[in-house]
Amino acid sequence: MPGFELFGDAERKEVNEVLDSGVLMRYGFDGARTDWKAVKLEKLLAERMQTQYAQLVSSGTAALSVALVSAGVGAGDEVIIPTFTFVATFEAVLAVGAIPVLVDVDETLGLNPKAVRNAITERTKAIMPVHMCGSMVDLDPLVVLCKKYSLVLIEDACQAIGGSYNNKPLGSIGDIGCFSFDYVKTITCGEGGGLITNNKDYYRNADHYSDHGHDHIGKDRGAEGHPFLGYNYRISELHAAVGVAQIQRLDDFLATQKKYYLILEEALKTIPEVTFRKIPEGGVQNYSFISFFLPTETEAKAAHTSLGQHGVDASFYWFDNNWHYHTKWEHLKELKSLNQFSDSIEKAVFSSEEKDFSASDQVLSRTISCLIKLSWTEAQVHARAKAMVAAINVVLG
Ligand SMILES: *Cc1c(COP(=O)(O)O)cnc(C)c1O
Numbered sequence: 001m002p003g004f005e006l007f008g009d010a011e012r013k014e015v016n017e018v019l020d021s022g023v024l025m026r027y028g029f030d031g032a033r034t035d036w037k038a039v040k041l042e043k044l045l046a047e048r049m050q051t052q053y054a055q056l057v058s059s060g061t062a063a064l065s066v067a068l069v070s071a072g073v074g075a076g077d078e079v080i081i082p083t084f085t086f087v088a089t090f091e092a093v094l095a096v097g098a099i100p101v102l103v104d105v106d107e108t109l110g111l112n113p114k115a116v117r118n119a120i121t122e123r124t125k126a127i128m129p130v131h132m133c134g135s136m137v138d139l140d141p142l143v144v145l146c147k148k149y150s151l152v153l154i155e156d157a158c159q160a161i162g163g164s165y166n167n168k169p170l171g172s173i174g175d176i177g178c179f180s181f182d183y184v185k186t187i188t189c190g191e192g193g194g195l196i197t198n199n200k201d202y203y204r205n206a207d208h209y210s211d212h213g214h215d216h217i218g219k220d221r222g223a224e225g226h227p228f229l230g231y232n233y234r235i236s237e238l239h240a241a242v243g244v245a246q247i248q249r250l251d252d253f254l255a256t257q258k259k260y261y262l263i264l265e266e267a268l269k270t271i272p273e274v275t276f277r278k279i280p281e282g283g284v285q286n287y288s289f290i291s292f293f294l295p296t297e298t299e300a301k302a303a304h305t306s307l308g309q310h311g312v313d314a315s316f317y318w319f320d321n322n323w324h325y326h327t328k329w330e331h332l333k334e335l336k337s338l339n340q341f342s343d344s345i346e347k348a349v350f351s352s353e354e355k356d357f358s359a360s361d362q363v364l365s366r367t368i369s370c371l372i373k374l375s376w377t378e379a380q381v382h383a384r385a386k387a388m389v390a391a392i393n394v395v396l397g
Contacts, residue, residue, distance in 0.1 A: 003187040003246045003253060005375040010249070014241035024237050026056075027211065028221045038240035042194070044247045049169045049177070051196040053203035056240060057210045060158040060180025062233040063193035064092030067176040068126065070195075070205035071152040073098050076344040077125035082111045082137075083326040083360040084318060085130040088180075089156055090332055094341070098125070099348040102326055104359040107278040109291060109367065110137030115359065117145060126152040131160035131170050132324075133369050134257075134288035138280035139165050139173050146175075154178065158193075161186050162254045163286035170286075171196050176206075181239075186253055186288050187246035189239040210234060257287035257372045260381045264290050264370070267385035273299075273396050277367070289369045294392075297365035302395040304368055310391035312384060314371035319364045326357060 018037060023029045026038035038056050046054035057063050073079060075097040081089045082105045090100040103119045106112040111129045127146060129137035139155075146153040153174035157163075161179050163170040171177025176199070179185075181192035197203050208215055213230035268274050268290070277291040294300035297319070304317035322328045333353050335341055341349075370388070 002184045002374065003249070004183050005373060006249065006253070007188075007242075010245035011242050014245045015238060018237045018241045026234060026237050026240060027214075027216070030219065037237045037244050038235055041189075041240045041243045041247060044244065045179075045194055046196060048247060048250065049172050049196045051172050051177075052198045053200070054194055054196045055203060055206040055210060056192060056194045056235045056243075057206075057233040058193065058235050059191055059233075060156075060178060060182060060185070060193040061088040061092050061095075062210070063158075063178040063180070063195045064088065064128070064154070064156060065095045066206050066210050066233055067154050067178050067195050067202075068092060068096045068098060069209055070197075070202045071126065071154065071175060073125045073152065075342060076123065078121060078123045078348070080111070080116055080119055080124060080127045082130050082132075083357050084109060084132060084324060084364055085156065086158070087323055087329065087332075088158075089128060089130055090329075093128070094345065097342060097345070099123075099345055100332070101348075102352065102355065102357070104357055105363060106359070107293070107363055108138055108280055109133060109135070109277055109363070111142065112359065113138060113141035113145070116142060120145070120149055120151075124149065124151060126154055128154045128156055129174075130156040130158075131163065133277075133291050134160050134163060134372075135277060135279055135285040135291070136160060136163055136165050136170055136283045138283075143173065152176075158185065159288065160286050162250055164284045165280065166282040172198075175199055176202055181243050181246070186257075186286060187243065187250050189235065189243040189246070192235045192239045192243060253374055254286055256374050258285075259378070260372050260376060261285070261287040261290050263378075263381045264372075264385050264388065267389050268292060268392075270389060271392055271396070274392065287372060289371055291367060291369040293363075293366045294368065294395075295366070299395055300366045300368055303392045306391040306395050307368070307370075307388060310387045312370070312387050312391060314373065316369045316371070318367060318369065319361070325364055326360070 021034040042054040093100040104115040155174040155177040157171035158180035181189035209230040210233040213226035215225045
């Protein structure tokens, strides 16, 4: 997955241009400026994702928060999120004063549409599916639910940039789509994030809100108006410069990932007990991970250990993982916070503590995901495929 593996001359050139100009900020300083890297990256991102608008921000987490606020989600609103995601998803919801409502995932490793339907209440304002590990949630049923109940659909596509669903780029299907350009994502800015949308109001809101409410009208920052409150979620020109180079390499990265994915998949298919993560009809992965199931929790756990013993690095057993699965989110479930949350959040989160997520557990307890690295050689991938098969066969006896 990580674009940082292929940081090189193209990235250095873009960054050096910013350093030479001395203008490290994305707004203002027009006289001294030689380029507009953030603006350029926004254009490239919107083009590649086939949306009208793109707004860069300081991180993927910021993109999620800005997306929620831009769509009017706030205090007391419920936002449906999956039990399997990176913690940033619920952090972003809490940050805007809304209530994260955890909902089961299915064998797509994303939100189960039926479970989503059952979780909708009159306080639900948004559904935030997360396209984990390079593949996607089945979006059509969620689009239908959002229409029916007038909900906002915000796609967290931070781990699946470049994947598609019914020929549309992931992130472009919902009302707003969010990406992360942190250091370990498919393309990186070092730190950074972005959101895409076709909704002009949401875009304008995101543009202002991520820069203290500045309306960005005129040439004098100090004289700009502030129609509403905002925060500072700006990306710097230095970070955007890295992204300008990386996004132009995205399709090469995806091709490499796909090639390596197919080699690993072919090898794993020789093991009858191994089944693969469900890809929704019309879905094309970005191939940043390969995810598969063992028949039982015991076998999955043992296979994960065995993979390590066979020298297969970067394999993940999410069920036991500190950051990506609900069983390890005591800090959320007990609201261990440095400051006080609103009553509505406290009540909602504490009352959901005992929820039954056995349907998610049934899936995640059997799941193993392996990162696909861009820096491997093809020979290394073949050796790795062999090692994976050996490691798993030992466990299955
Ligand atoms: C990485 C990630 C984020 C957050 O992105 P940052 O840029 O690290 O803040 C959000 N959601 C998912 C699914 C992620 O993988």
